[in-house]
Amino acid sequence: MKSEVARLRSPASFAVIGDPEARSLALFAEAGRVITHPRCMNCHPRTDRPTQTDAMRPHIPLVTRGPDGGGEPTLRCSTCHHAANFEASGVPGNPNWRLAPIEMAWQGKSLGDICRQMLDPARSHMDRAALFHHMAEDELVGWAWHPGGSRTPVPGTQAEFGALIKAWLDSGARCPA
Template identity: 50%
Template sequence: MKTYLIAALLCAAPAYADTVNGLRTPDEFATIENEAERSSALFGEMMAVIEHPRCMNCHPVDNTPRQGMEMAVHQPPVVRGVADFGAPGMRCSTCHGTENMAFETGEGSIPGHEPWRLAPISMGWIGKSAAEICAQLKDPERNGDRTLAELHEHNAEDGLVGWGWKPGEGREPAPGTQEIFGELTQAWIDTGAACPNS
């Protein structure tokens, strides 16, 4: 009877036992034999982070950041401005400090990091498909002149990217961890950096 229960529990275990905070790890894709298919699947998993509001809010395709899980237009009204740091007299750093600042009430916070800025408009993602975002990430003319190795470093180590997992009181973090996002990025690169078809 005990053996039957253990077997039943094992069969009922989640298919992705190595999922961390909603993000699958690269080893979970090892059974995909075709390398291009595995690469595309890895990028699909990266999209769980890329499409999350913690990332999308700072990757608009226009000049206005978004905020919240609803990706609402930023309040108070602000614009991209000079070098993605806001307009003169209303720079991002006017409100956003070097770290998250908790409200006096203890309910919520103002996000912060040094620097605090929007992604370049060439890396705007809102409303784009996985295939379009993948092409942007691989294109040095749009990704800040980064090689794939530098893109990995950006995803795995950049502090502003990492803020997505430490967004402060009242905000849902991005899925997984920055470490796993970096591992997925490297595995995607190692398998040919293939893009999904859509």
């Protein structure tokens, strides 16, 4: 039986932090509970091979990123990952299943390094508005809250996470050291 989903603190709970920089850092640290979770890290691998499970094991079968993040032409992610989770086999699904660009590899990096990657359009391929949309509204990111099977969902909800990201961006988007 699954345990209750961990909650995220609301942006309002950080209002007691008077120093704007410290508040921004605290907001990002709370959002980091989602960002550094295996559901996110598995799609932001340090190599061209995705990982899977909470243990972030190398993906089986052996697949690689491919030119567009959706797998090699001979074995696309969509070969196994369809529009929805397939509970009978445990294969997760989403119509947009793919890996993040290699420039957005997060595994093995500190939360501060991930933060700086996210804010660098040359690596993230997103401005701040697109970054917010990706985190708060993208259905592929949203899968992490509804992974199905025995997979542990990320904390909170996508709306709560989006509110944290918005508050962090609005507070100056400070990154930890």
